[in-house]
Amino acid sequence: MQKEIRTFEELETEAKSFMETLAPSPRGATLVTLSGELGAGKTAFTKALAHVLGVEEIVTSPTFVLEKIYMLSGKSFKRLIHIDAYRLENGADLAPLGFGELMKNSSNLILLEWPEKVSGALPTPAVKISLVANSDDSRVITYG
Numbered sequence: 001m002q003k004e005i006r007t008f009e010e011l012e013t014e015a016k017s018f019m020e021t022l023a024p025s026p027r028g029a030t031l032v033t034l035s036g037e038l039g040a041g042k043t044a045f046t047k048a049l050a051h052v053l054g055v056e057e058i059v060t061s062p063t064f065v066l067e068k069i070y071m072l073s074g075k076s077f078k079r080l081i082h083i084d085a086y087r088l089e090n091g092a093d094l095a096p097l098g099f100g101e102l103m104k105n106s107s108n109l110i111l112l113e114w115p116e117k118v119s120g121a122l123p124t125p126a127v128k129i130s131l132v133a134n135s136d137d138s139r140v141i142t143y144g
């Protein structure tokens with residue numbers, strides 16, 4: 001499925017309807033990967049999703065800290081985990097982030113930017129999102 005996003009308001013609406021398609025799985029964490037070039041809008045999508053989930057902290061890119069964990073107070077997921085794999089060398093670098101343990105917990109919703117960097121160590125994601133920025137600053141979002 002593909003959608004075109006023109007404004008941050010539309011991005012928020014899109015994040016909301018995407019969230020309505022997700023539910024915790026008894027088998028473990030829900031992993032959503034975000035692919036797309038630098039500036040495509042991967043972090044912006046995560047920020048919109050965090051806002052929809054009621055996160056009040058300012059959500060910034062985890063490019064340098066690699067991983068951020070936000071506690072959620074809603075009824076479905078208990079934690080939103082935002083990982084940026086851009087600076088990782090390969091899948092083994094996920095282990096120090098506690099990724100294996102995080103994946104075991106059904107209460108975790110994990111959004112991971114740059115899955116290509118760690119593809120060897122990633123389980124099959126629940127949803128693969130791809131983002132493309134158009135020259136007019138609109139974005140195309142594809143769910144796979």
Ligand SMILES: Nc1ncnc2c1ncn2[C@@H]1O[C@H](COP(=O)(O)OP(=O)(O)O)[C@@H](O)[C@H]1O
Nearest residue numbers: 005007008011037038039040041042043044139
């Ligand atoms: N849907 C959007 N509409 C307009 N601007 C956007 C949108 N998504 C992202 N941007 C802007 O593009 C820039 C890069 O976005 P970002 O989410 O950091 O990219 P990425 O994480 O993919 O590298 C930011 O300044 C952000 O505000």
Ligand SMILES: [Mg+2]
Nearest residue numbers: 042043061113
């Ligand atoms: Mg980013």
